[in-house]
Amino acid sequence: MKLVLDRIIMKRGSWSCAADGILVPGIHLITGRVGSGKTTLAELICGLLEPTSGELVLDGISSWMLCQQFPEYHVIGATLEKEAQSYGIVPELALDRAGLTGRGGEDPFCLSRGELRKFQFSCLSLCDRDLFVWDEPYSALDCRQKQRVAQHLSTRSSGITILFTHEQRYFPKTDYLWEMCDGVLKYVGKVPEALPWWEHAPSHIRFLIGKGVIPANLTEEDLGEALCRMQG
Amino acid sequence: MQDARLRLFSVLLLSAATYLSVAGALLTLFWLFLYPGSLVSTVKSKALYILLPFTGIVALVMQIIGENGISYFIRIGILLLLAFTIFQGWTPGEFLDLAVWLFGTGIGFDIGLAIELTIQGIKDADQDWSRVLTAMKLKGMHPEFWNLASIGFLMIHLRLLRADDQADLLTTRGYKSGGSCCPHFEPSNRDIIASLCAILILLVSFTAVRDIFILMM
Numbered sequence: 230m231k232l233v234l235d236r237i238i239m240k241r242g243s244w245s246c247a248a249d250g251i252l253v254p255g256i257h258l259i260t261g262r263v264g265s266g267k268t269t270l271a272e273l274i275c276g277l278l279e280p281t282s283g284e285l286v287l288d289g290i291s292s293w294m295l296c297q298q299f300p301e302y303h304v305i306g307a308t309l310e311k312e313a314q315s316y317g318i319v320p321e322l323a324l325d326r327a328g329l330t331g332r333g334g335e336d337p338f339c340l341s342r343g344e345l346r347k348f349q350f351s352c353l354s355l356c357d358r359d360l361f362v363w364d365e366p367y368s369a370l371d372c373r374q375k376q377r378v379a380q381h382l383s384t385r386s387s388g389i390t391i392l393f394t395h396e397q398r399y400f401p402k403t404d405y406l407w408e409m410c411d412g413v414l415k416y417v418g419k420v421p422e423a424l425p426w427w428e429h430a431p432s433h434i435r436f437l438i439g440k441g442v443i444p445a446n447l448t449e450e451d452l453g454e455a456l457c458r459m460q461g
Numbered sequence: 462m463q464d465a466r467l468r469l470f471s472v473l474l475l476s477a478a479t480y481l482s483v484a485g486a487l488l489t490l491f492w493l494f495l496y497p498g499s500l501v502s503t504v505k506s507k508a509l510y511i512l513l514p515f516t517g518i519v520a521l522v523m524q525i526i527g528e529n530g531i532s533y534f535i536r537i538g539i540l541l542l543l544a545f546t547i548f549q550g551w552t553p554g555e556f557l558d559l560a561v562w563l564f565g566t567g568i569g570f571d572i573g574l575a576i577e578l579t580i581q582g583i584k585d586a587d588q589d590w591s592r593v594l595t596a597m598k599l600k601g602m603h604p605e606f607w608n609l610a611s612i613g614f615l616m617i618h619l620r621l622l623r624a625d626d627q628a629d630l631l632t633t634r635g636y637k638s639g640g641s642c643c644p645h646f647e648p649s650n651r652d653i654i655a656s657l658c659a660i661l662i663l664l665v666s667f668t669a670v671r672d673i674f675i676l677m678m
Contacts, residue, residue: 275599277595277598294599295599297595297599302592302595303599304615305596305597305600305615306611307614307615307618315600316600317601336618338619338622
């Protein structure tokens with residue numbers, strides 16, 4: 230199974246976004262500043278946008294899903310129960326996971342954005358896909374929920390998982406690191422070997438690397454362990 | 462067209478010309494080629510192809526009962542094309558400028574604001590429709606006849622929620638009625654020529670109608 234981005238270019242006026250690379254099963258973290266083209270690339274990968282040039286090849290990928298940045302974009306059901314059903318999952322399970330037990334008859338738009346995001350994440354976490362693209366799944370969530378999202382993403386062992394984010398603190402256990410720099414997707418390398426070459430790395434990771442300590446991965450536990458090593 | 466006043470003036474004359482005679486309708490079609498950018502966007506518009514068959518059905522019924530269905534189809538078809546092309550050229554704030562210029566900062570501002578919110582609502586509905594289709598695509602679903610009612614309900618619901626937010630925003634900004642607005646228009650030579658052409662087209666269409674009456678007598 231692999232996802233091939235064959236010299237993909239997307240142009241909108243003077244702005245452009247380019248990607249070239251092969252994504253194999255594992256967790257791929259794609260970071261980049263606001264406006265660097267992350268959402269555009271996520272939509273290109275999921276076939277919601279047509280590239281101006283280049284080709285996207287889904288080799289051995291039969292099912293895919295995109296978690297869009299704004300949870301309300303996913304809503305098509307009049308109630309939370311119907312919304313969960315639209316994902317093809319058991320509504321009670323999704324409601325339980327989101328802490329919304331017994332509220333299946335409520336209107337999704339009556340929830341706060343954070344609650345809706347939590348509910349959407351619960352629904353998505355119950356779906357199984359070969360390719361899962363997460364576009365800023367941390368938006369509108371508090372630290373506890375961000376931690377939960379990162380932990381869940383770490384558990385995805387099969388298929389290709391792509392996480393687009395500019396989050397600085399909560400990351401899943403990552404296999405491959407990529408960066409969007411000025412609209413161009415750049416492969417940084419495998420984690421942890423690639424960490425010193427991560428151009429827009431969060432400040433605490435840069436601090437650790439500056440002290441000569443390379444964390445084993447990007448999870449909170451790994452960073453804590455690296456910090457202990459530094460002090461030791 | 463850059464100048465909203467000339468656009469409104471032209472569209473009123475051309476609508477009358479198109480409705481009055483086939484000759485006026487065909488000349489209006491030529492007039493639309495003055496703005497190829499908007500015309501190309503119109504031709505790509507899916508909504509136009511949804512409305513045209515309805516016009517065709519009415520024209521067919523008219524033809525069957527002995528009326529001139531072909532003439533009706535040409536005139537109404539071009540009228541639709543004109544409406545869509547003019548709508549493509551609209552930019553946010555234009556109707557507010559126009560209404561204030563026509564009726565002043567009191568009632569004019571209110572009318573302009575209402576038109577702006579309505580047009581914005583149409584654009585929002587279009588975006589909502591695209592988003593719903595995207596969400597369905599992601600979930601492996603397709604819009605079918607049986608789920609059109611629920612999609613319609615969802616879109617109305619979204620519109621009402623947005624209207625509520627807009628009302629809150631207007632209240633927060635202290636809106637009660639009327640408001641200050643300095644209308645600004647930039648007529649280009651092309652706009653002036655197009656408006657003069659619209660006057661000529663209306664005159665020609667009147668002539669054509671008069672000729673028909675003479676022939677009938």
